[in-house]
Amino acid sequence: xxxxxxxxxxxxxxxxxxxxxxxxxxxxxxxxxxxxxxxxxxxxx
Numbered sequence: 001x002x003x004x005x006x007x008x009x010x011x012x013x014x015x016x017x018x019x020x021x022x023x024x025x026x027x028x029x030x031x032x033x034x035x036x037x038x039x040x041x042x043x044x045x
Contacts, residue, residue: 007036020032
């Protein structure tokens with residue numbers, strides 16, 4: 001499984017849907033956005 005697949009699974013999970021519903025309920029006037037960042041390089045020590 002790629003990290004992209006696990007990210008998509010997390011974004012579409014029931015837990016995330018509950019968080020979004022809570023956010024929309026508590027802050028209906030705030031526009032929610034999401035940015036995806038691409039990891040260009042990972043260095044391990």
